Amino acid sequence: MIQRRKTRKVTLGDEAHGIVSIGGDAPVSVQSMTAGYTYEIDACVAEINRLAAAGADIVRVAVPEKKDTAALREILPRVTVPIVADVHFHFQRALEAIDAGIHKIRLNPGNISDHAQVRDVIQACKARKIPIRIGVNEGSIVERRDKQKRMKELGGVFSDNKNGHFLAIMIAKLEEYLEIFHAEDFHDVVISAKSIDPLLVVDAYKAISERFDYPLHLGVTHAGPKETGTIRSVVPLGHLLASGIGDTVRISYANDPVYEVEDGLELMYILGLRTRIGAELIACPTCGRIQVDLFKLVQDVRKQLEKEIKLPIKVAVMGCIVNGPGEAEGADVAIFAGDRRGIIYVQGEKVANVPEEEILSRLLIECAEFEAKVNRGEARLGEKKVAILPPDPIGELGSGWEKIEKDRGVSLPVVH
Numbered sequence: 001m002i003q004r005r006k007t008r009k010v011t012l013g014d015e016a017h018g019i020v021s022i023g024g025d026a027p028v029s030v031q032s033m034t035a036g037y038t039y040e041i042d043a044c045v046a047e048i049n050r051l052a053a054a055g056a057d058i059v060r061v062a063v064p065e066k067k068d069t070a071a072l073r074e075i076l077p078r079v080t081v082p083i084v085a086d087v088h089f090h091f092q093r094a095l096e097a098i099d100a101g102i103h104k105i106r107l108n109p110g111n112i113s114d115h116a117q118v119r120d121v122i123q124a125c126k127a128r129k130i131p132i133r134i135g136v137n138e139g140s141i142v143e144r145r146d147k148q149k150r151m152k153e154l155g156g157v158f159s160d161n162k163n164g165h166f167l168a169i170m171i172a173k174l175e176e177y178l179e180i181f182h183a184e185d186f187h188d189v190v191i192s193a194k195s196i197d198p199l200l201v202v203d204a205y206k207a208i209s210e211r212f213d214y215p216l217h218l219g220v221t222h223a224g225p226k227e228t229g230t231i232r233s234v235v236p237l238g239h240l241l242a243s244g245i246g247d248t249v250r251i252s253y254a255n256d257p258v259y260e261v262e263d264g265l266e267l268m269y270i271l272g273l274r275t276r277i278g279a280e281l282i283a284c285p286t287c288g289r290i291q292v293d294l295f296k297l298v299q300d301v302r303k304q305l306e307k308e309i310k311l312p313i314k315v316a317v318m319g320c321i322v323n324g325p326g327e328a329e330g331a332d333v334a335i336f337a338g339d340r341r342g343i344i345y346v347q348g349e350k351v352a353n354v355p356e357e358e359i360l361s362r363l364l365i366e367c368a369e370f371e372a373k374v375n376r377g378e379a380r381l382g383e384k385k386v387a388i389l390p391p392d393p394i395g396e397l398g399s400g401w402e403k404i405e406k407d408r409g410v411s412l413p414v415v416h
């Protein structure tokens with residue numbers, strides 16, 4: 001069990017959009033951001049609803065122009081998750097979004113720094129009980145207007161201790177910004193400090209968590225395409241969450257934001273920070289023993305489980321009986337492949353031995369029946385440990401090697 005850092009709690013949303021808390025005793029929430037234009041109302045609504053269906057607790061939208069904040073009045077009644085307005089450069093966008101009924105505001109100290117403007121936003125949020133995320137970001141943290149200050153800050157950034165300087169600037173900007181909030185006695189605050197550098201992300205959030213008791217929004221900014229961005233994001237975020245730091249998460253990919261939600265939720269599940277919704281699939285990586293098309297089978301099983309199973313049934317798809325039984329330990333439903341066949345077990349009981357083309361359909365039938373049994377109270381998830389003795393490969397599953405040799409037209413070496 002991960003012991004989470006104690007923080008203040010902020011709450012956003014309403015009856016129509018759901019109420020989500022961040023920090024305190026609330027579970028770590030998963031959020032994402034729409035990629036389309038907010039002023040394209042139908043498309044924006046569709047994207048928000050797709051993210052909500054994927055499991056997003058909160059969705060953020062960009063509001064660079066007045067037409068975007070105007071669109072919020074039509075978008076909000078058509079969606080069912082709390083919405084955050086991402087505000088940069090123009091504090092008026094925050095005021096317009098608040099008027100439109102937005103549930104949370106994100107401000108960037110790097111581009112809205114005028115104290116009077118920030119105070120106006122704070123007062124409007126206070127009147128409506130709307131929280132504010134103060135999001136500092138490596139890309140916009142260095143001073144732009146004051147030339148002397150900029151030279152000094154850039155000097156540090158281009159030094160050997162670049163991360164140390166960025167960290168110092170982030171902390172200083174946060175402290176300075178928070179003073180405005182404290183002067184207004186406003187504490188419905190969430191903090192983020194994002195960077196593209198995973199090591200700086202870890203250092204920044206650790207330092208911030210020691211200084212402030214506000215809930216933290218974790219993220220790696222500009223993480224890149226999903227193919228490489230997953231590792232760039234999950235390494236620092238997983239490290240921080242496992243250390244108890246982090247109260248809401250946004251993984252950022254240059255891709256469909258539904259992936260951000262799916263990967264954010266999976267991160268919560270594997271760390272035990274959220275109760276899994278839907279089946280958990282484990283599968284072997286395959287090796288030179290494989291005698292079925294396991295990659296295809298695993299993808300087909302994954303897609304169908306997503307559609308058909310609601311309970312967190314643990315399903316194992318194993319390529320053979322050599323390591324399969326041990327590696328599938330704890331699975332509720334497991335299949336061990338052999339010579340174009342598969343043996344299916346449900347909580348340790350063998351229920352079928354079917355040819356390869358029937359594995360998928362039979363496995364899904366067994367998963368659905370097991371789920372129904374659990375729902376009727378006749379079985380419990382993970383109740384029986386899988387204690388499967390490997391079946392004789394030349395017996396039930398067949399050796400297969402002679403057939404493979406014939407199919408490929410090669411002679412296997414004779415081993416004496």
Ligand code: SF4
Pocket residue numbers: 284285286287288289290318319320321322323324
């Ligand atoms: S389960 Fe069998 S096929 Fe899969 S990786 Fe292990 S030994 Fe190889």
